[in-house]
Amino acid sequence: MKKAVVLLSGGLDSTTTLYYALDKGYACQALIFDYGQRHKRELRSAVAVAKRARVSYQILKISLPWKGSALLDAKVKVPTGRSLKKMATEIPSTYVPARNTIFLSFALSFAEAIGAQAIFIGANALDYSGYPDCRPDYYAAYQKVIEKGTKAKKIKIVTPLIDLTKEEIIKLGRKLGAPLEMTWSCYQGGKEPCGVCDSCRLREKGFSLYNKAS
Secondary structure (H helix, E strand, O other): OOEEEEEOOOOHHHHHHHHHHHHOOOEEEEEEEEOOOOOOHHHHHHHHHHHHHOOEEEEEEOOOOOOOOOOOOOOOOOOEOOOHHHHHHOOOOOOOOOHHHHHHHHHHHHHHHHOOOEEEOOOOOOOOOOOHHHOHHHHHHHHHHHHHHOOOOOOEEEOOOOOOOHHHHHHHHHHHOOOHHHOOOOOOOOOOOOOOEHHHHHHHHHHHHHHHHO
16 A cells, blocks of 8 residues: 655644545555644644544654744744735745755655655645745755655655645545544634634635635
8 A cells, every 4th residue: 555644733734635645545644743833732633633534643843942933932923914915925924944844854754764655745825824835846846855865766745735725625625524623723822713813814714715605
């Protein structure tokens, strides 16, 4: 059976991506990162989703002591109330320097070690918060890194949500039976979603449009 490593944060996108990989017939290993994020609540959702999907998972704890992001430094304010236009054009303080490059490097090592054929990541280039490492050209470039810098060479990065809106991601997740009600999106470190950070607002927009269309 073909194997895959799936980056699982516990949010809408990564949960839908996990269920997409399972639907495509992959035996999945979920990789969950505890990187000092203020919204550690997402880790609980990631574990719950992995258990619901009955896939093996690992929580990898890493340290980014230089911080450089509102998600890592409690002294830096998480942006709230940004317009959707601003989200698409301005990189916010919640950007974690080279986060996806770091995550993919660990996932690549894991995939090569277990003989996996693919790495799945729920990156999205439409309804996202302006991050440069969520774009198709970034993943095309990283694919070349795999081809040039690994023994396996043929491990594929799969980004099934890259061109979907949040509404379309929710629709796909529902179709695949993903437990979206178990997911967590908020960037704040509270017990309840704040409703006003970029991630909360994109989630609300997606569900609102999905519910109207249903």
